[in-house]
Amino acid sequence: MKKRVLPLFSAVLLLALLVLPLGAAAAPENDENITINVYNWGQYISDGTDGYIDVNRAFTEATGIQVNYTTYDTNESMYTKLKTGGATYDVIIPSDYMIARLIDEDMLRPLNFDNIPNYKYIDNAFLNTDYDPDNIYSVPYTWGTVGIIYNTAYVDEADTGSWDLLWNSKYSGKILMFDNCRDAFGIAELSLGYSLNTNDPDELRDAAELLKAQQPLVQSYVMDQIFETMEREEAWIAPYYAGDFLLMYKENDKLGFYFPEEGFNIFIDAMCIPKTSQHPEAAEAYINFLCDPKISAENLEYLGYATPMTEAKQYMDPEMTTSEVVYPTEETLARGESFLVLDREATQLMDELWLDVKTDGGSISTGTIIAIVVIILAIAMVFVTRKVRRKR
Amino acid sequence: MKQVQRVVTVIIFLFLYIPILLLAVASFNSGSDPAAFKSFTFHNYSALFHDHFLLPLLGNSLIVAVTASVCAMILGTLAALGIHAMNKTPRRLALGLANIPLMNPDIVTGVSLALLFAFVGQLLKTNHILGFATLLIAHITFGLPYIILSVMPKLTQMDPSLTDAALDLGCRPIQAFFKVTLPELTSSIAAGFLMAFAMSLDDFVISYFVFGPTFVTLPVEIYNYTKKPLPPKIYALFTLLFLAILVVMVLMNLLQARDARQERRRRQHGM
Amino acid sequence: MRNRFLATPYLIWMILFVLVPLAVVVYFAFTDVNSGALTLHNIARMGNYLSIFIKSIWLALVSAVICLVVGYPVAYFIAKAPAGLQRFLLMLIILPMCISFLLRTMAWVSLLEDTGVINNFLGMLGIGPLPLIRNNAAIVLGMVYNYLPYMILPLYTVLEKMDPRLIEAAQDLGCDDMQVFTKVTLPMSAPGIVSGITMVFVPAVSTFYISKKLGGTDAALIGDVIESQFKAAYNPNFGAALSLVLMILIFICIGLTNRVSGDEKGAMLV
Numbered sequence: 057m058k059k060r061v062l063p064l065f066s067a068v069l070l071l072a073l074l075v076l077p078l079g080a081a082a083a084p085e086n087d088e089n090i091t092i093n094v095y096n097w098g099q100y101i102s103d104g105t106d107g108y109i110d111v112n113r114a115f116t117e118a119t120g121i122q123v124n125y126t127t128y129d130t131n132e133s134m135y136t137k138l139k140t141g142g143a144t145y146d147v148i149i150p151s152d153y154m155i156a157r158l159i160d161e162d163m164l165r166p167l168n169f170d171n172i173p174n175y176k177y178i179d180n181a182f183l184n185t186d187y188d189p190d191n192i193y194s195v196p197y198t199w200g201t202v203g204i205i206y207n208t209a210y211v212d213e214a215d216t217g218s219w220d221l222l223w224n225s226k227y228s229g230k231i232l233m234f235d236n237c238r239d240a241f242g243i244a245e246l247s248l249g250y251s252l253n254t255n256d257p258d259e260l261r262d263a264a265e266l267l268k269a270q271q272p273l274v275q276s277y278v279m280d281q282i283f284e285t286m287e288r289e290e291a292w293i294a295p296y297y298a299g300d301f302l303l304m305y306k307e308n309d310k311l312g313f314y315f316p317e318e319g320f321n322i323f324i325d326a327m328c329i330p331k332t333s334q335h336p337e338a339a340e341a342y343i344n345f346l347c348d349p350k351i352s353a354e355n356l357e358y359l360g361y362a363t364p365m366t367e368a369k370q371y372m373d374p375e376m377t378t379s380e381v382v383y384p385t386e387e388t389l390a391r392g393e394s395f396l397v398l399d400r401e402a403t404q405l406m407d408e409l410w411l412d413v414k415t416d417g418g419s420i421s422t423g424t425i426i427a428i429v430v431i432i433l434a435i436a437m438v439f440v441t442r443k444v445r446r447k448r
Numbered sequence: 449m450k451q452v453q454r455v456v457t458v459i460i461f462l463f464l465y466i467p468i469l470l471l472a473v474a475s476f477n478s479g480s481d482p483a484a485f486k487s488f489t490f491h492n493y494s495a496l497f498h499d500h501f502l503l504p505l506l507g508n509s510l511i512v513a514v515t516a517s518v519c520a521m522i523l524g525t526l527a528a529l530g531i532h533a534m535n536k537t538p539r540r541l542a543l544g545l546a547n548i549p550l551m552n553p554d555i556v557t558g559v560s561l562a563l564l565f566a567f568v569g570q571l572l573k574t575n576h577i578l579g580f581a582t583l584l585i586a587h588i589t590f591g592l593p594y595i596i597l598s599v600m601p602k603l604t605q606m607d608p609s610l611t612d613a614a615l616d617l618g619c620r621p622i623q624a625f626f627k628v629t630l631p632e633l634t635s636s637i638a639a640g641f642l643m644a645f646a647m648s649l650d651d652f653v654i655s656y657f658v659f660g661p662t663f664v665t666l667p668v669e670i671y672n673y674t675k676k677p678l679p680p681k682i683y684a685l686f687t688l689l690f691l692a693i694l695v696v697m698v699l700m701n702l703l704q705a706r707d708a709r710q711e712r713r714r715r716q717h718g719m
Numbered sequence: 720m721r722n723r724f725l726a727t728p729y730l731i732w733m734i735l736f737v738l739v740p741l742a743v744v745v746y747f748a749f750t751d752v753n754s755g756a757l758t759l760h761n762i763a764r765m766g767n768y769l770s771i772f773i774k775s776i777w778l779a780l781v782s783a784v785i786c787l788v789v790g791y792p793v794a795y796f797i798a799k800a801p802a803g804l805q806r807f808l809l810m811l812i813i814l815p816m817c818i819s820f821l822l823r824t825m826a827w828v829s830l831l832e833d834t835g836v837i838n839n840f841l842g843m844l845g846i847g848p849l850p851l852i853r854n855n856a857a858i859v860l861g862m863v864y865n866y867l868p869y870m871i872l873p874l875y876t877v878l879e880k881m882d883p884r885l886i887e888a889a890q891d892l893g894c895d896d897m898q899v900f901t902k903v904t905l906p907m908s909a910p911g912i913v914s915g916i917t918m919v920f921v922p923a924v925s926t927f928y929i930s931k932k933l934g935g936t937d938a939a940l941i942g943d944v945i946e947s948q949f950k951a952a953y954n955p956n957f958g959a960a961l962s963l964v965l966m967i968l969i970f971i972c973i974g975l976t977n978r979v980s981g982d983e984k985g986a987m988l989v
Contacts (some may be wrong), residue, residue: 093661098672103501105679113500124661125501127672133656133950140559142566143578143660235931237951274936276853281828281932283677284481290834303676307479332575359675400753407952414947415771415939432975453796457808460793463864464815467826470836471818474826483829483836523729530726542726545733548741550918551969553925555946556962559955560740589736592729597918598876601910605880639809639872646816667819678825686818693817697810705803 102358146339156397171340174347194326219247232294235277264409299361322392475683516587524595558657578660591644598640747959761960779923782862794874861929869918877911
């Protein structure tokens with residue numbers, strides 16, 4: 057009988073052993089080398105795919121510092137992980153409003169800019185930002201804008217120009233929407249003429265009502281799924297990041313893009329060092345490496361987002377650096393607004409309202425509820441009586 | 449009746465394998481959208497072999513899955529035997545425990561374990577408690593119920609007089625266990641093991657909260673791929689993984705079949 | 720080896736890694752997210768989401784019943800197949816579970832969309848795009864697909880053990896096929912049915928990814944809500960309260976199923 061278990065074991069173990077060396081290579085424990093823990097968005101660094109640079113490997117080759125690279129899917133889940141504790145990270149790359157929140161809660165460490173000489177390349181436009189006004193905690197990684205991507209074959213040009221396109225019932229069922237509370241509320245607030253950063257509970261409620269009104273028209277709330285859905289023309293209209301439009305346009309040239317007239321969101325994702333970091337100097341070396349114009353150029357060319365360094369543009373594909381979608385004109389940029397951290401009450405209210413939006417209309421009718429309850433009771437009755445009868 | 453069963457079985461197997469077939473086809477697609485086949489290419493496979501990020505993560509996943517399911521198998525089988533020997537009330541309680549990880553939404557299990565680990569980390573004054581060990585503990589915890597759920601029924605169906613007979617014939621209890629009880633349980637242990645293995649290989653919700661910076665598994669990484677379309681080399685990766693597991697399982701089957709044949713022959717000769 | 724102390728390591732393990740975290744969940748459910756003070760607010764908020772609870776339970780129940788109906792003949796077929804084929808088929812049932820659940824669900828999206836594989840194929844035959852995705856039926860399909868193996872395995876276990884002489888005896892006593900099935904086979908497989916229903920129903924209630932990808936914009940299930948509280952809204956207290964209530968509801972449902980089976984063995988599987 058043992059014989060029967062053994063082949064099973066050995067077969068599975070064999071399979072594991074085949075990949076074990078690969079796994080061991082992933083986490084080299086070397087005493088003389090420092091290892092830093094980098095925590096970044098998924099798919100948010102050039103990793104050697106399609107002949108582009110492998111940034112982490114290049115960094116290790118240049119400095120001898122090893123990198124443990126792990127990822128998260130949203131700013132908020134990164135925050136949850138930091139907050140829960142149990143692990144320390146040396147470099148994180150959150151977005152603007154999350155950085156403000158982390159600064160607010162004293163979770164970031166002031167940077168030593170002596171170790172980041174490449175900081176000088178960062179354009180003035182990205183210094184003294186609202187989220188880090190004194191340039192103490194963060195170094196911009198990339199930036200971008202949010203606009204509307206639409207399919208010119210189906211969408212009437214006359215309907216475009218404003219955020220209202222997302223509420224146009226003509227295109228009901230062909231509209232996509234951000235599956236992300238802050239971005240979705242931002243759009244509703246802009247089209248109501250409010251600020252992206254309003255803390256006013258009434259304005260937030262108005263925005264929630266608008267989002268609820270939109271819900272029946274929306275095909276689905278998506279993030280990454282947007283690429284294939286738009287390219288395959290499953291949906292025709294979607295708000296998304298400008299940098300990603302170029303990727304989609306490569307696959308389907310019927311797609312168009314515009315910055316809505318009411319204004320739009322400008323986001324900056326920046327590199328920070330959490331307070332708990334064990335190797336702040338090595339972390340600063342990493343940040344410095346990513347601010348090298350050549351590295352930034354290669355990295356961001358792969359990602360398709362804009363670089364905060366004019367110096368880097370000379371190394372990039374001119375098609376991208378001249379695109380007004382990725383690098384809008386000063387005039388367009390003037391209409392942009394970036395996210396700031398909201399009051400704790402406003403954040404919580406927004407989260408609650410967003411939950412209401414997502415669960416609105418999902419309620420089944422009272423009739424169905426009664427029917428379900430009756431069915432369950434009936435089943436219960438049948439078995440109770442049966443049991444009683446059996447006992448007799 | 450038999451005919452109906454056969455038709456339903458064929459349909460169900462088609463149903464189970466259609467999405468996997470789609471993934472396999474997508475691994476030869478030059479575009480990244482599985483629903484739109486552009487042209488045939490091996491590019492995704494060559495990209496996969498040049499990749500030094502995903503393959504180590506798959507290695508990590510397999511290491512965790514194998515270790516966790518083996519530990520869960522041993523712990524769970526012992527537990528099933530122990531629970532079987534219990535009286536009614538403690539038995540109900542012990543089995544009820546096994547249900548909790550099943551009933552808790554995965555995310556709650558993940559977060560509560562993470563909080564526990566962080567707390568223990570504070571006690572031990574370390575900032576690095578999350579890592580391979582915590583991942584392993586979590587995976588063993590959600591794998592255990594599957595082993596117990598599949599071993600328990602077999603154990604209750606088993607005729608206790610078999611063990612008694614072995615003891616009467618002069619076996620020591622440990623011998624009786626290895627000669628009588630364990631052979632009877634093998635298939636249900638194997639079924640539970642496979643379920644625990646599959647669950648562990650595939651988990652991303654619990655793992656997300658208990659992984660540390662030094663050790664992460666493939667499903668967690670894939671779930672975080674929210675910025676760009678999924679790189680098609682992932683389809684190639686899973687097609688290969690599917691084939692590898694298929695081969696292992698078929699081999700296992702053949703070995704088992706051979707074993708069974710030998711057993712039968714031995715018995716015939718013996719009698 | 721009838722020694723109940725064999726279960727000791729298991730009990731210690733479960734107390735450490737299941738009961739203690741569970742206590743954490745209970746603690747969170749009754750404390751305020753900001754101040755950490757004891758409160759019933761999280762539980763009181765639950766009323767707004769009652770219909771989502773009911774909907775999640777309903778969809779999971781429908782999935783479990785469908786799994787039972789389609790899984791039973793398959794399990795029966797496997798159980799009555801020759802030994803070699805039996806092992807092979809069982810393996811084929813488990814094999815899909817080894818492939819990433821995320822990818823398999825995404826594959827269904829690609830299959831079912833209006834411009835997806837199935838509708839493209841139908842389009843070539845001149846049949847307009849059918850609404851295959853973004854409705855409750857698609858969610859049920861996703862759940863059935865993902866959890867069917869958990870139904871088939873326990874059913875197979877009981878059916879395989881069944882003594883064929885019982886059926887012969889029933890036939891000799893003049894039962895027709897239908898009677899044999901309802902009077903002998905079905906009652907004998909009750910433990911398997913209960914355990915299968917539970918193993919499909921329980922994870923299906925709290926699932927979150929399936930409804931997000933296959934359901935419509937109004938299809939948020941309780942799993943989605945709980946997930947958002949932990950991962951997006953950072954309100955673990957409310958998330959904990961929701962899952963606590965969910966657990967209690969599941970307990971009640973399982974209790975009902977056990978009553979239904981009225982079988983000690985069935986209760987034990989669960």
